Amino acid sequence: MADPEVVVVARQFKQALLAQERSAMLVMAQRWAMIERTLQAHIDALVQELGSIEALAGMTPEQLYRMDRYQALVMQVREQLRLYEHWAEGQITASQRQAIEMGRETVTESLSASGLGISWNRLPVRSIEIMVGLAGDGAPLFSLLQQRALWPDAVEGLTQALLRGMALGWNPRKTASRMADGLAEGLNKALTIARTETMRAYRMATVEGYRESNVVSGFRRLAAKDGRTCLACLMSDGETFDLASDLTDHPNGRCVAVPILVGREPPQWQTGREWFETLPPERQREMMGAERYDAWSRGAFDLSALRRTAHSDVWGDSPRVATLAELTNTR
Ligand SMILES: [Zn+2]
Structure with a gap:
């Protein structure tokens, strides 16, 4: 595609x-x-x-x-x-x-x-x-x-x-x-x-x-897809926002907005999650860290659980990566 x-x-x-x-x-x-x-x-x-x-x-x-x-x-x-x-x-x-x-x-x-x-x-x-x-x-x-x-x-x-x-x-x-x-x-x-x-x-x-x-009704988050992209941004890639929202990110974040036009289908692309799933296991492990990767391999959590939200009174909400404890305590 x-x-x-x-x-x-x-x-x-x-x-x-x-x-x-x-x-x-x-x-x-x-x-x-x-x-x-x-x-x-x-x-x-x-x-x-x-x-x-x-x-x-x-x-x-x-x-x-x-x-x-x-x-x-x-x-x-x-x-x-x-x-x-x-x-x-x-x-x-x-x-x-x-x-x-x-x-x-x-x-x-x-x-x-x-x-x-x-x-x-x-x-x-x-x-x-x-x-x-x-x-x-x-x-x-x-x-x-x-x-x-x-x-x-x-x-x-x-x-x-x-x-x-x-x-x-x-x-x-x-x-x-x-x-x-x-x-x-x-x-x-x-x-x-x-x-x-x-x-x-x-x-x-x-x-x-x-x-x-x-002519725009909303936007989607577009994350970078490379080895430096954090897992929270990868898993948030494609998130949909209405126009009243702001697109916020964490320090050093590289996410940008892609517009959704009034009366048209939202633009589609390979999402960060889909991209991550195509990577060889050793790269996945490197990006996740060994402990998270092992827990994920055991089926301890779904990839979407990696994305948490941090809040700052100054900068608003931003994606953050779930800690190992958060990932393994959820079920
Ligand atoms: Zn990020």
Whole structure:
């Protein structure tokens, strides 16, 4: 069964958006590398000082936290990451605006792929920007990065690496390099926020466009189908929504909406579940995790049970994968 044109269009736009996102991620990582270089000198100085303490292995975390050099490093991390947050916010906002624009194009192309001229005036870009969290001038209405600051993750990451190095007696060079890796927890968080916010803006723009079109009655969830797609999204692939609903997803989620036209049959495609069922057992096992896979092989649950719903007051409902306990206690 060949995919309907409207599904092909949805996939193409998603690919284009993800490609754009990859280059945005690269820019964010390059900027991060500059911060890392600045902080490296402070990390090295701390590690050098610790290296001179004979009873390093016996040092408690509390003693470490009281060290002037440690505190100076934490201050530096905070300061540098504040600067990074400020810069990254501009990047994320720009990505969101691009995603909204791409959402508008997706709606136009999807409807024309279905043989419909555009009978709607225009996508209300401004109201979508506000829905997404941008003010009329494109500035963020509330600062995501300040609310979910990067520095605590970065400080936690580097401190854990340092404590591990002390406990295991790593040499100073190894310790310093693992601390820089730990620092990168801040970057990982920034990338997750960027990805999540960009996809969210895109989903909101497409769904709002379908609402405004007057020729769409609802939409279906289209999940990515690859080894990185979580099982909750795979099992939700094809879910049907009415137009009043929003399409929400979890952090890093890549699901998009495929429109259902008024008076027509909903578009069909091979669903995530059907796709999963065609995979060789070893891939299924890899994607599910050994414990879930074994329980499933025993017939302990149906694949549909893998999809649970998580709720967030900020982001709404999103798919999540059932835990092993949930899967094995249901019957
Ligand atoms: Zn997912």
